Amino acid sequence: MTATAESWGELPGPVAPSAIRAALPPQEAGEFDREYRRAMAEATESLDLTGVLTMLRRWQRVVWSAQDPQSHRRMLDHADRLSRGQDVPTEPWETTKARLCL
Known part of the structure; x- marks a missing residue:
């Protein structure tokens, strides 16, 4: 099953980690990578994806807000x-x- 914005109850836009990263302003991609790796490592140990999903939702909002680069900056x-x-x-x-x- 593929995750959609509607199933997450969040903003429209990318929800897959690769799509979120691709839509980020370039200066924010490195921070996304670090945080994603950290969240995935924690999920591997805890067997709980809640932290990963929370992190992806927050970055989804960053993508949404960055649609207006001046306001985002x-x-x-x-x-x-x-x-x-x-x-x-x-x-x-x-x-x-x-x-x-x-």
């Missing part, structure tokens, strides 16, 4: 700044929902 820059304790401009969730017509 801005998100990564904000995350980097936040991790260093710097201020990042934000807006209330209600404002975001209104702006996006949600």
Whole structure:
């Protein structure tokens, strides 16, 4: 049986590890490879694929967000700044929902 976005209950797009990797921005492929190998090694020992599936779902979201390279880069820059304790401009969730017509 082939996994699909619908069966995962996640975003549309690639769900196979090779498809996710192929769709990633080149600068993120190395991190994907390292994390995938680590998750697979843990799954081999535990006989539990939950960690692998969780990791693939998260990277699937990265692929989805990277469809707009400028927004994706801005998100990564904000995350980097936040991790260093710097201020990042934000807006209330209600404002975001209104702006996006949600």
